[in-house]
Amino acid sequence: MKVLDKKIEFNDGNFIPQVGLGTSKLTKQSGIVDSIAAAIKEGYRHIxxxxxxxxxxxxxxxxxxxxxxxxELFITSKIWxxxxxxxxxxxxxxxxxxxxxxxYIDLLLVHWPTPKRLECWKALEEAVEAGKVKSIGISNFLEEHIDELMKVAKIKPVINQFELHPALPCHSLVEHCRKNNIVVESWGTLIRGKCFEVEQIVELAKKYNKTPAQICLRWAYQLGYVVIPKSSKPERVVDNSNFGDFELTKEDMDYISTIKEYRDGPDPNNFEF
Structure with missing residues (x-):
């Protein structure tokens, strides 16, 4: 099965393609039309x-x-x-x-855990009941935010999208999501473009004759995470889906775990809302 054909089931019975196209910072000026065209032609169906x-x-x-x-499309958006x-x-x-x-929107997320996140969740639940949204989830929620939501939610979140990559594996948060039957989705999978500077990733890229980006994506894919790599360059959009013809060994995965951990994006508990 091609990686672009693989789907993961939500706790509400709907399915999400495991590999999608991210569009952060993509605009008409930066080539969003060409990126979408290349992605669709390659077989991407999740945007x-x-x-x-x-x-x-x-x-x-x-x-x-x-x-x-x-x-044929699966579209995700987020409420700011x-x-x-x-x-x-x-x-x-x-x-x-x-x-x-x-x-309708296939998946709609609460973008960050703001003080009014539960009010937003109520609106999302009503949107599901009205047929405007198929599935609802969260983004950048930590364990305590999830626990709070699970106590009051009529509809449970299907997914949590958060910064997750070889330099920030978030073992505890991943386990917490899975314990609550919440799919894990990685943003910043390529360490926000810094994967090309990480020794372990570069070495494995040479070993497999792949790009550092493909190594990071394969890492996340093997761990069962949804991934949404982005690029304004059509050729890279295609490259970012070409990681289905190899598999990282346990030794390789262990080697990746030796990367020094750090958060490259905002901290969900210290974010200017």
Missing amino acids: DTAQIYGNQNQLAEAIKKTNINRK NSDHAYSDAVKAIDRILEELELD
Whole structure:
């Protein structure tokens, strides 16, 4: 099975393609149309965006140019922090649908665990009941945020998308998600582009005749994480899906675990909301 064909089942019975295309910082100027076209042609069917990316209108335009059937696509978006109050979240959901030119969103996430995250969750639950959203989840939630949500949620989160890569393996958070039947999704899988500077990753890339990016993606894929690599360059969009023809050994995985750990993105407990 090609990695782009692999799907993971949510706790609500829906499925997500394990490999998708990230679109953070992709705009019309940075080549989002070409990236989407290359991705669809290669076989990507999962596309990840967010309100704060400012590219949902361009994403809709790019998808239309591919002439692909909507039912074949899996679209993720996220509600930004400034819209987490209940009434604002309700409006944000309709705005996201309008910008993406969709009748429904496959997956909608609370982008960060702001103080009003539970209000936002209530709006997401109502959107599911109204048929506007198929599945709902969380992003950048730590163990304590998950526990708080699980106590009050009528609909349980299906996924948690957070910074997760060979330099930040988040063993405890991964285990906590799995204990609660929440799928783990990695952002920053390529160590936010710094994988090309990590000795262990570079060595394994030479061993397998692969790119450092492909080593990181294979690492996450073998651990069962959903991954959403991005690139504004069509050739790299294609390269980022070509990691299905090799497998990292246990020794290789152990070697990757020797990478010095650090967080490259914002800390969810110390983030300016």
